Amino acid sequence: MKLFWLALLLLGSCQDYNSNSGDKAKFGRVILDESDPNFRQAYFIIQDRCVSCHDHKHDKWADFKSNTEWIAEGLVIAGQPGGSELIERIVNTGQVSSNMPPGGSPLPDDEYNHLVKWVTEIP
Secondary structure: OHHHHHHHHHHHHOOOOOOOOOHHHHHOOOOOOOOOOOHHHHHHHHHHHOOOOOOOOOOHHHHOOOHHHHHHOOOOOOOOHHHOHHHHHOOOOOOHHHOOOOOOOOOOHHHHHHHHHHHHOOO
16 A cells, blocks of 8 residues: 555656646746747747737737747748738837837837847748
């Protein structure tokens, strides 16, 4: 009987996240496509500024970890920030009502410019 409890204890201790709660997806190690040096910073800008409202529950792009996913979804067009839906939705005009988030402060210029650079230079 002791062997049973020991085995159960050992098996239970191997789990690093609560598999039923989605903790691993939310808090696990992020593995990003490293083929584009601009993507990593763009990913973290989007995570910091957008995902609090556009989470993985209702906007699947919140979990995109590569250029390919953004392009396949039609949210960015490589080399064309002006035609990319993502950039059009966060147009940084300096007027609060025309930016994301609605009614909030516009995305800081350096972050907006990096997202434009990312889309412009997607390999």
